[in-house]
Amino acid sequence: MSAPPPPEPIPGARLLFSLDPAVSHLNHGAFGAVPIGVQRAQQRLRDEMEANPVRFFSRGLTDRIAHARRHLAAFLDADPEGTALVGNTTAGVAVVIQSLGLRPGDEVVSTDHGYGAVALSIARECRRAGATSRVLSVPLTAPDAEVVRILRAGLRPGRTRLLVVDQVSSPTARHLPVAAITAAAREQGVPVLVDAAHVPGMLPVSVREVAADFWVGNLHKWAYAPRGTAVLVVAGPWRERTEPLVVSWEQESGFPARLEWQATLDYTSWLAAPVGLFTLRSLGAQRVRAHNAALAAYGQHVVGDALGVAPTALPDPGGPAAAMRVVPLPDGVATTFDAARALRNRIADRLATEVSVAAWNGRGWLRICGQVYNTPAEYERLAAHLPALLAQR
Structure with missing residues (x-):
């Protein structure tokens, strides 16, 4: 051939x-690689920020972030009220893991296709809480039905607090049937976190149809956004339980603002991200x-x-x-x-x-x-x- x-x-x-x-x-x-037009859009925002930092950070910035968020959520067919901007997928995963409230005897289940930093995040939180991290082996070329069977059999209702699966895995480029996996886990009462780091821009996606409890993906890989742009989408029952890694002034505003506002971060990557989508659509x-x-x-x-x-x-x-x-x-x-x-x-x-x-x-x-x-x-x-x-x- x-x-x-x-x-x-x-x-x-x-x-x-x-x-x-x-x-x-x-x-x-x-x-990823940031197109020149997106680089220039972000630089204009940085110039605006440096021309008057007090005005930039204290007058309307949260509204501008929310506007960018709604634009990105629409691209992913995600609920904008359930979507929060975060720095990257690994950060989003850490937010979820540390919001679970793990206790001794609990476990977090993942697959052997997972990203290394995500595995480290799971291991650290399990170690802190006295919980267990368990990894299921999924053959590289297993049919989708076999993947679902393996993961369904690997869950232990009442003990498994979270199943973490990749929509497209980093080390193996494996595309997992996340919607079917989520449905199977829901039958056993196990919430699912989908690591979709490589999905936005590379694959057409409807986050609503995946219907996971948590879905997190980068836009700075395949959607031409500046680096440091990702979204964490959280299902309704979990939103008020999802806490930021660092508490800042929007803490009492609830989800998603309390996750997004982290004081003096450089928010220009998020504000310029819609220009990346414009570039993708123009091509x-x-x-x-x-x-x-x-x-x-x-x-x-x-x-x-x-x-x-x-x-x-x-x-x-x-x-x-x-x-x-x-x-x-x-x-x-x-x-x-x-x-x-x-x-x-x-x-x-x-x-x-x-x-x-x-x-x-x-x-x-x-x-x-x-x-x-x-x-x-x-x-x-x-x-x-x-x-x-x-x-x-």
């Missing part, structure tokens, strides 16, 4: 970004998604072929719409966190290519992304040089 053809480029899209042209940026899923959201998914699939096949991975052995856990793909590395390569990080840095330094490398389930995995600023030649260049670099280990 030959590689799928690369998509036609979107004219002018590369010029929207200020990325270093000497580097192949194949890891958009890590920190054509569906067009961008289709382009990015097709380019990631092309890159996966090209790199996989160079490493001797049969096309049938290339996993497709995210489905055809995913703009992130993984390639299994040779046996013994990058099988630990430290080795994966070292390999990522070697690829960056020697091949001038930014990728993600993760150690998962006893194996090293290379993750590549597709974005409108990428070209097929960048994946082909990685494929041409990566085998020799790996042979030098």
